[in-house]
Amino acid sequence: MTFREQQPKDYLGPSKIPFSISVLALVVFALLGVFTLLSQKHRLKEMSSKSKASDVDIASFCSVTGASYKDAKKFLEKHKRLDAARSIDQQAKCFIRRIQSEDITINGTIKLCEDLEKDPEDVVLLAVAYELKAPEIGRWTRKGWVDGWKANGCDSLLAMKNAVARFGHQLSTDSAYFRKVYLYTFDLGRTDGARSLAMETAQAFWSLLIPHGLKGGALSHISSTDSDDDVDMNGAEGWRPEYTDWWFEFLNEKGGKGVSKDTWSMFLDFMRSIDTKFEKYDMEGCFVTGMILI
DSSP states (O other): OOHHHHSOTTOOOGGGSOHHHHHHHHHHHHHHHHHHHHHHHHHHHHHHHHHSOOHHHHHHHHHHHOOOHHHHHHHHHHHOOSHHHHHHHHHHHHHHHHHTSSEEOHHHHHHHHHHHTOOTTOTHHHHHHHHTTOSBTTBEEHHHHHHHHHHTTOOSHHHHHHHHHHHHHHHHHOHHHHHHHHHHHHHHHOOTTOSSEEHHHHHHHHHHHHHHHHHHTTTOOBSOOSTTOOBOSSSSSSOOHHHHHHHHHHHHHHTOSEEOHHHHHHHHHHHHHOOTTSOOOOTTTSHHHHOOBO
């Protein structure tokens, strides 16, 4: 029996497939090709849109951060993230909602300390206050909050914790940074309208700042008063912890109620320039001759 004779009687063979079935197959294949092409075009368009910041996102970024249109567009196209700015703003809103105010006050500050796992009396909070431009102890403005964390590249709680650790290290080891935080602390601690810092408040701040600066070298002794500011590396000279106690005893005996800004500022220079025998200091520029107790 031949191959042809073995085929079923209803077998049509390739040449006998109905024309309608052939056309249908061609249509299906054509549609599949079209869908594939459209899908590829959609992916390309989506990828392109992600690489370019939309006007809506740019406007949103500007409203959250206060950045210019140019800076907002540059940031979004580089990082492809609007959520970073929104994240910082949402964290500020989270604290603000707790107190129904545009400022974060004492309740929000306590919550901040809990989230950062820091004691409210930790000296590093003075550095945080400096970075976020807090107008007073325990109060933070929304603008200062957003701008400060954004400037330090913080868009999450973990990033904030890392930044705070960096602030603490820098405050302990970097003399220039210590000076900035130290001088900012004076205005931070003054009550509204006051020209001086309350004696009790000043001593509390000194008790926080001085040990921290001594520990890491930010208050290292300057062996000369010339422009080179040579630092005594062997630690034989300079301020010692017990000197702080003597300073407080002197202030308390003096009976002043406040510390002027000049005294606050010049005392920092005095700590870094005085020798262990209290003999080497500049009588013209030292705080001893300009000390003003209120």
